[in-house]
Structure formats: structure tokens, C-alpha cells
Amino acid sequence: MNSQMKRLQHFFQEHAFGVCSALGEKLGIASSSIRLFFIYASFLTLGSPVIVYLGLAFLLNMRKHLRKSSSSVLDF
Secondary structure, eight states, X not given: OHHHHHHXXXXXXXXXXXXXXXXXXXHTOOHXXXXXXXXHXXXXXXXXXXXXXXXXXXXXXXXXXHHHHHHHHXXX
């Protein structure tokens, strides 16, 4: 049971927290601090930062796909 929890935790850290990690790297802030900010802001504003988080996750995902597609187009 403990190994399943570790795998689940690893999955969420790898996929769901990519936005916080990317913001943390860009701003030079610990990603755990950014996660706490999103959690507290979500409680205070009734969920609107969740929409911002999902939007940023979408943009990061699209950015990865655009980089892959642009590099393959330029490699004739």
C-alpha cells in the first residue's frame, strides 16, 4: 500500500506540479512556496487561481509541443 501511495505522489509531482516547478525555476523561488500560494489563494478567492493554474499548464504543454514540431520542421 505504501508503494502505491509513493507512485501516486510521484505521478502528481511529475505531471500536475509542472507549472509550479516551471514558475519556480523562472522566478528563482521554491516550487513548494508557489504551491502553497496557489492553495491559499484558491481558498481565499473561491477557486479562481485554479483556472489560472490550468491555463498555465495548458500553455506549458502547448509550448512543449510547439518546440517539438518546430525543430522537426527545420530538420529537412
